[in-house]
Amino acid sequence: MKKYFKENWFYVLVSVIAIVAMWLVWVIVYHAVGNEYVIPSFTESIKSFGLLFVSTTFWTAFGMTCLRMILAFLISFVLAALLCMLAASVKAIEAFLKPVMIFFRTLPTLAIILVILIWTNATIAPVIVTVLVLFPAMYAQMMAAVNDVDKGLVQMADVYRVSRGTRISKIYLPLVAPNILSQCGPNISLGLKVTVSAEVMANTLRSIGGMMQNARTYVDMPKLAALTLITVIVGIIIEFAFSFTKRIWRRWREEDANA
Numbered sequence: 001m002k003k004y005f006k007e008n009w010f011y012v013l014v015s016v017i018a019i020v021a022m023w024l025v026w027v028i029v030y031h032a033v034g035n036e037y038v039i040p041s042f043t044e045s046i047k048s049f050g051l052l053f054v055s056t057t058f059w060t061a062f063g064m065t066c067l068r069m070i071l072a073f074l075i076s077f078v079l080a081a082l083l084c085m086l087a088a089s090v091k092a093i094e095a096f097l098k099p100v101m102i103f104f105r106t107l108p109t110l111a112i113i114l115v116i117l118i119w120t121n122a123t124i125a126p127v128i129v130t131v132l133v134l135f136p137a138m139y140a141q142m143m144a145a146v147n148d149v150d151k152g153l154v155q156m157a158d159v160y161r162v163s164r165g166t167r168i169s170k171i172y173l174p175l176v177a178p179n180i181l182s183q184c185g186p187n188i189s190l191g192l193k194v195t196v197s198a199e200v201m202a203n204t205l206r207s208i209g210g211m212m213q214n215a216r217t218y219v220d221m222p223k224l225a226a227l228t229l230i231t232v233i234v235g236i237i238i239e240f241a242f243s244f245t246k247r248i249w250r251r252w253r254e255e256d257a258n259a
Contacts, residue, residue: 185242
């Protein structure tokens with residue numbers, strides 16, 4: 001960790017400056033508007049932020065939201081990986097799936113939630129909505145990574161009649177894994193945002209989104225800001241963690257190649 005900051009101190013400094021700049025914008029806008037029911041004060045929001053961490057209701061809601069987000073991510077990842085393998089093996093399947101994925105990507109989120117709430121309930125709906133958002137995006141990322149594999153290696157595997165299992169484990173997986181891993185952080189962060197948004201719209205009980213909806217109903221703007229801030233911070237931590245993991249993976253591959 002120390003080595004990471006030492007090598008990237010300039011970019012870390014720029015990131016800190018960006019955070020300070022956003023904080024200044026918040027403070028300036030608050031004083032310019034002068035209405036706590038529109039823009040909550042930073043001080044009151046931080047107080048609400050601290051109070052959330054000693055609330056069992058918050059931790060229950062946070063845990064349920066994270067559970068929904070992780071479940072949706074895993075379902076999306078498995079579905080995308082399976083269909084990607086099929087599409088990479090059979091071009092007809094890739095052609096068939098292309099318009100299907102475009103359809104899913106263009107579905108309006110609000111309409112999806114309204115329809116799904118008729119079929120299911122407010123507990124399950126956020127998971128389904130998040131899957132419908134993440135799944136086509138992850139499939140497109142995986143297909144792009146597969147298509148970027150060196151064609152020379154694929155042709156060589158054809159010449160030497162390398163088995164399908166060996167191709168996957170020795171050619172595709174090592175080359176595709178870093179690209180997929182680099183997208184996991186942003187995808188989980190996006191999944192968290194979509195899950196919380198769906199919970200707000202569905203008014204899901206025992207969830208971050210449900211707490212946001214209650215805060216809006218009672219015009220508790222500092223609490224709403226605190227919940228939003230927590231969601232943003234968790235998303236940033238997730239993306240940073242996967243970025244760091246990608247660096248470790250890359251170094252491990254380089255050391256393995258040089259050994």
